[in-house]
Amino acid sequence: MKTVDYRVSEVFRAMSHPTRIAILDMLKGGPLCVCQIYPALGLDQSITSKHLGVLRSQGIIRGRKEGLKVTYEITDERYLQVLEAVKEILKRQWYLEGKMWNDSGKDR
Amino acid sequence: MKTVDYRVSEVFRAMSHPTRIAILDMLKGGPLCVCQIYPALGLDQSITSKHLGVLRSQGIIRGRKEGLKVTYEITDERYLQVLEAVKEILKRQWYLEGKMWNDSGKDR
DNA sequence: GTACTATATGAATATATAGGAATATAGTTA
């Protein structure tokens, strides 16, 4: 039986890639089709599918097939809260350090 | 300049190892000396030091030298809240799946 | 100074993960 710590580590590992964080950010607004996700990320369908698979295997997102398309959504809103919490911690740290930052060129 | 998403990914990656999660759990109770941490984990001093270095490099913990010893502590309580939040999500998921679990043999 | 203690670091190896290109699978449409 896997320990809780081990499962927690798997979840953090799944969330520890910029592309997968970008995917979670996209899903904040609600379910999205794969066909909407990978063009928005500017990535290959194949690579995107693998990242979705990592998040899905950890139960962070779930997909349902609707005809040819697959729509993904967050399984538990608290994963988004966790993500936001870390962003907030870092923003404060950076603020304290007097730094500026941005994501994909967009100012925050 | 590193993006926020990239920094978030680094923090998650730092937290994505069972040993480092165990270290954070130990530090919940307050600062601890390295000499207390690695025996409690049952790990080599060298390996423990490297894991501490990963957490330190991400600003999750900080150490201060006191004579020969180095004492580590959490830099921001919210990192612990993030850790607890994920544990809670997983506990609920496992409960819904009707599973039992434990950490190092201790029932929860 | 030497000897000792606690911690960090380096080099080598092993394992894990990511990315790219091609292919497989499942569903649709004609």
Next chain:
DNA sequence: TAACTATATTCCTATATATTCATATAGTAC
């Protein structure tokens, strides 16, 4: 049925990370 579409998977290579053992560094005590 064949052709098409959307997504997932496989294989291969490159890169990143973890572990082990040995050594370096910094502080203490004599």
